[in-house]
Amino acid sequence: MQMTGTISIDSLMSLEAYSKYRKAHKADVMAHRKLRSVQLGEHLNLQFESEMTIRYQIQEMLRIEKIFEEEGIQQEIEAYAPLLPEGRNWKATMLIEYPDVNERKRELARLIGVEDRLFIEVEGMARVYAIADEDMDRENDEKTSAVHFVRFELTPPMCAAVKAGAGVKIGCDHTHYPAHVEIKPETLASLAGDLK
DSSP: OOOOOSGGGSOOOHHHHHHHHHHHHHHHHHHHHHHHTTTTTEEEEEOOOOHHHHHHHHHHHHHTTTTOHHHHHHHHHHGGGGOOOSEEEEEEEEEESSSHHHHHHHHHHHTTTTTGGEEEEETTTTTEEEEEEESSOOBBBBBBBBBBEEEEEEEEEHHHHHHHHHHHEEEETTTTEEEEOOHHHHHHHHHHHHHO
């Protein structure tokens, strides 16, 4: 999968080429996705997106839906492109995971607003809170969604500090889900690659 910095119709593989690529490289993409995953407490998982993860998601949707016409391909690109990091931010899919359906229902009611209480903290700098669900509202008065899309905007000094090796915490200060964790060095190295 050729990384180009942008995703366009011309930079995607045909369905046939992707089918061959997928067989040979699916494990590599899954390892990359796992590397960029941060577990926050027992029930929140943040999957930090990259060009590779978004390109893979688009190619998977095209494969599953058997989309090969330009209009359909462009619609998939437009649906997923907003999740691409832009050199000064990190974007993630936040999953709230409770295996038991009754517990999940109860906790999603308690966790309304949790997506707005996520933060990152670059060593020695102020917290940056997530900007959540810019495409659509994913909660109502009764519950929040189990999936949210979040963006963390970093200042130039934060980007420079991360690239120079500063530690980064990710946390949540929601009343019903207080948690924080230091991002592992190998994960942080991958995330630092998103920054300019």
